[in-house]
Amino acid sequence: MILNARRIPADNGRSELILLTVSDRTEAEQARFELEGHREFLEKLIDSVREGLLVLGWDLRVVRANQTFYDLFQVSPSRTEGRLVYELGNRQWGIPKLRELLEDVLPDNNAFDDVEVEHEFETVGRRIMILNGRRLDHLDLILLAIRDVTEQRLLEAQQRTLMGELHHRVKNVLASVTGLANRSLHESQSLDEFREKLAARLAALSRTQDLLMRAPERGVLMAEVLRLELEAQGGHEGESFQLDGPGVTLTREATQAFAMAIHELTTNAVKHGAWASPEGRVKVSWTVHRSGGNVKNISFRWRESGCEIDSAPAREGYGSRVLRGVFSHSPVGTSELTLHPDGAEFVAEFKLQD
Structure with a gap:
């Protein structure tokens, strides 16, 4: 309650009086309290929104903005409030699409939703x-x-690229599996032999995929592929095999083909070559020569020793066809497999792109 009092002096025999007025302000104070509460609620609500938020007058001048807006566009309240929205940030907000929305769409429709705008900002x-x-x-x-x-659209684009690449890889792997199965079936004299050949080649394919998964954004070192296949067949570097050559990076496509070729060489060494006897050894060496631009010429040599082999085999196996197909895929690629009495020698010349 609001109290007001006045003393009225005595007059004409009357006693002194006091005039007291009582004004009930309960409802008015409650309304003011609720109004202040609503204002506080709206201000905190605006600041809590994780989107940038501008409150504009109908003259399109900024009444206020939330902290997210200031952080997102790196502007200050002093250079924002009271300014025409198009003049913000050295007139960076003079976006034609925004003008259309605020001046043409909003007056007629009272709202617009989910309009995507792309714009270059100075800051x-x-x-x-x-x-x-x-x-x-x-x-x-x-x-x-x-x-x-912005980041969401970038991630979506990356996801589309990755899905496309994954689709491409799956198709390549399935094509490789089909080729391995057909070749293994053509070579095999029995179901057991087919099962053994196919299982070994699928294991090599799987090892290469694991290697590629560990290096998704770069190529794979040639030495890594060699070491993986040789060790998978029980080899020990420095004992049963030796690698000698500079760092050469293979592309993803070249890695798969190269790994399958090395698998065939290694398998032949285990069954018929150097590693068929305890004394057998394998030495792999390569050199690199630049031919201009980003093209590298690779000289590759696989030499087995310490064994006795038939230097005149009866027929050409799948391994020989794989080697010839991999290392002679370009017009300047050449390869040759020579069977010496003490072990096989395979030499190849081929090109690689950086």
């Missing part, structure tokens, strides 16, 4: 934004919500 670079707007007729205000989806 934060190119951004992709989703805009939502609402007109508050009773308050003569406009709410403009700005969601930055």
Whole structure:
């Protein structure tokens, strides 16, 4: 209650009086309290929104903005509030699409939703934004919500690229499996032999895929592929095999083909060559020569020793065909397999792109 009192002096025989007025302000104070509560709620709500939020007057001048907006576009309140929205940040917000939404769409429709706008800003670079707007007729205000989806769009593009690459890889792997199965079936004299050959080649294919998965964004070193296949067949570097050559990086496509070729060489060494006897050894060496630009000429040599082999085999095996196909795939690629009395020798010349 609001109390007011006045003393009225005595007059004409009357006693002195006191005039007391009582004004019940309960409802008015409750209304004011609720109004302040609503204001506090709205201010904190605006600041808690994770999207950038601008409150504009109908003259399109900024009444206020939330902290997310200031952080996102690297502007300050002093250079934002009271300014025409198009003049913000050295007039960076003079976006034609935004003008159309605020001046043409919003007056007729009271709202617009999920309009994607891409724009280059001086301070934060190119951004992709989703805009939502609402007109508050009773308050003569406009709410403009700005969601930055730049990183989301980048991730979506990367995901599409990865899915395309995965699809391509799966097709290549399935094609490789089909080829391995057909070749193994053509070579085999029995179901057991087919099963053994196919299982070994699929294991080699799997090892290569594991190697590629560990290096998804770069090529694979030739030495890694060699070491993986040789050790998979029980070899020990420095004892049963030796590697000698500079660092050469294979592309993803070249890695798979090269790994299958080395698998065939290694398998032949185990069954018929150097590693068929305890004294057998394998030495692998390679050199690199630049031929201009980003093209490298590779001289590759596989030499087995310490064994006795038939230097005149009856027929050409799948391994020989794989080697010839891999290392002679380009017009300047050459390969030759020579069977010496003490072990096989395979030499090849081929090109690689950096």
